[in-house]
Every structure is written in C-alpha cells, then in structure tokens.
Amino acid sequence: xxxxLLFTAxxxxxATNVLADNMITAEIPTVVELSNHDINRIVCLGPMSDxxxxxxxxxxxxxxxxxxxxxxxIEDAGGEYSYAAQDSELFVVCNGAVYTLIVTPRDxxxxxxxxxxxxxxxxxxxxxxxxxxxxxxxxxxVIREAYNDNYPSSYRVIDSSEPIDLCPxxxxxxxxxxxxxxxxxxxxxxxxxxxxxxxxxxxxKLFVSPLISGSLLAVAVNDHTLDPGETxxxxxxxxxxxxx
Numbered sequence: 748x749x750x751x752l753l754f755t756a757x758x759x760x761x762a763t764n765v766l767a768d769n770m771i772t773a774e775i776p777t778v779v780e781l782s783n784h785d786i787n788r789i790v791c792l793g794p795m796s797d798x799x800x801x802x803x804x805x806x807x808x809x810x811x812x813x814x815x816x817x818x819x820x821i822e823d824a825g826g827e828y829s830y831a832a833q834d835s836e837l838f839v840v841c842n843g844a845v846y847t848l849i850v851t852p853r854d855x856x857x858x859x860x861x862x863x864x865x866x867x868x869x870x871x872x873x874x875x876x877x878x879x880x881x882x883x884x885x886x887x888x889v890i891r892e893a894y895n896d897n898y899p900s901s902y903r904v905i906d907s908s909e910p911i912d913l914c915p916x917x918x919x920x921x922x923x924x925x926x927x928x929x930x931x932x933x934x935x936x937x938x939x940x941x942x943x944x945x946x947x948x949x950x951x952k953l954f955v956s957p958l959i960s961g962s963l964l965a966v967a968v969n970d971h972t973l974d975p976g977e978t979x980x981x982x983x984x985x986x987x988x989x990x991x
Contacts, residue, residue: 772863773844773870775931779860781817783830783852789815792864793842804835806850815839819852830854844870870929872901877930886965886984889927889934893982894969902927913958916943919981935960935983941973948972949979960985 771777781787789795791813798810800817808817819831831852839846841862848860876899877885892898903926911919923936937954941947951966962985970979 771846771848771860772928772931773841773846775929776847776849778849778851779858780851780853780855781819781858781860782855783819783832784821784854785818785857787817787858787860789817789839789860789862791815791839791841791862795839795841796843797838797840799838799840800850801835804833805831806835806837808837810839813841817850869901869903872899873927873929876901877927882964885930885932889925889932889984890965890967890982893923893925893934893936894980898925911937911958913956914953916941916947917949917953918942931986932964933985935985937981937983938978939973939981940978941975944975946972946974949981954981954983959983962986 771779789810793813795810795813795815798808798815800806800808805820805822806817807820808815810816817837821831822829833852835850835852837848837850839848839862842864846862877888880888892902898904905924905926907921907924909921911921913919918940920938920940921935922938923934925934925936927933937959939949941949949968949971951968954966954968955963960983963983964986965982965984967982968979969981970977973979
C-alpha cells in the first residue's frame with residue numbers, strides 16, 4: 748500500500764472534549780463541561796461502585812445505583828458569590844471499568860453525562876493492539892487494516908451505503924464504519940466515483956469537511972487521479988469522543 752496521509756490539528760490532542768448527553772467510553776481521559784452552579788448527573792448503564800475526586804477543589808458528589816450526582820461549592824463572601832472555575836479530575840468506577848473525566852466547571856445549566864457500557868474483552872484486545880503507539884501511528888495502523896480489509900475480531904464493523912453530498916464532480920458514499928473500542932478511534936471508508944467528462948484530481952483536503960467528520964484526525968486517498976466513471980476509496984480516521 749502506498750497512501751499519502753493528511754493529519755489534522757486534532758491529532759495533537761491528548762484529551763477529548765464532549766458535550767452533555769454524549770456517550771463516554773472507558774480508558775481514555777475525557778474533558779467534560781459541568782455546571783458550576785447546578786447539580787450534574789452521571790449515568791452508568793450498570794452498577795456504579797465508586798466516585799473519586801478532590802474535595803479541595805470545591806467538588807462534592809455521591810452515587811446511588813447507576814447514578815452519580817456532582818455539584819461544585821458556591822462561596823458566599825458577604826453577598827458576593829464565587830463559583831468554581833478550576834478543572835478537576837473525576838474518576839468513576841462503572842460496570843467494572845474506570846472512567847477518567849477532566850471536569851471543567853462552566854456557567855451552564857445542569858449537565859447529564861452518560862457512560863458507555865464497557866466491552867471488556869474487546870477493550871483489552873484493542874488497547875494491547877495499540878499499546879505505546881503514538882496517535883499518528885494508530886491512525887495509520889487502522890487505515891492499513893481497512894485497506895487490506897483485514898480487521899481484528901475485536902473491532903466493530905458496520906457496512907453502509909450512505910450517500911454524502913460533498914462535491915458535484917465526485918460521487919461520495921460511506922460504505923463502512925469501524926469502531927476501535929477502548930482506543931477511541933473510528934475509521935470511515937468511503938467509495939468515490941468520478942463524474943463529468945474530464946479527468947478529476949482528488950486531494951485529501953476535499954474531505955476535511957464537517958459533512959465527513961466533526962473530529963477528523965487523518966485522511967488517506969487510495970487513487971488521486973480518476974477518469975470519468977472510475978472509482979477509488981478514501982479512509983477517514985476520527986476521534987470518537989470529539990464527534991458532535
């Protein structure tokens with residue numbers, strides 16, 4: 748395989764950002780925004796067994812069943828209220844897995860954070876598969892596997908036929924999505940077909956678009972020069988927790 752890769756600035760992120768009501772997976776530190784004045788809720792799909800945080804940073808909380816409730820202390824200094832602004836680490840033990848949240852207090856309404864159910868065996872296999880591998884090499888690894896159509900059994904592969912209205916001279920169809928659980932990567936495989944009457948040059952930058960991904964890390968185009976009717980494949984790697 749001889750593919751040229753385009754990496755986006757998102758590939759330099761060490762933690763990920765999520766919005767309230769997005770699902771959060773285990774193993775990867777995730778930045779979340781919580782209300783600094785209302786009670787926030789964390790929902791686990793199984794039993795919650797522990798909640799660990801630093802009280803010195805003004806955070807309080809408790810858990811019951813499959814829910815945890817987090818609130819930041821509000822300081823009253825003679826009628827002037829002071830709200831939490833300092834980031835804190837929060838560890839949630841849910842369904843036998845540890846979720847690491849980097850909590851950023853914000854002046855927003857109460858937030859609900861939902862924790863995805865861990866798939867323990869697949870998680871461990873995938874984490875071992877990518878152990879000590881930089882993010883750029885992780886992206887290249889999953890692209891190689893997609894190119895050869897040879898995925899480990901621990902990946903979740905979903906075939907598709909979703910058309911994407913990206914460019915009038917190129918027909919673009921999402922044909923496969925591949926989740927690497929535990930590592931936080933998703934690969935999207937697109938089939939592109941050249942339209943019109945002239946030769947088309949397809950550049951990786953064409954696919955740096957919110958129509959393709961809101962969390963794009965890397966793009967690889969198989970064949971860049973296409974005559975009318977010719978097809979090629981495009982591989983997109985994204986960071987799942989950044990998807991909006």
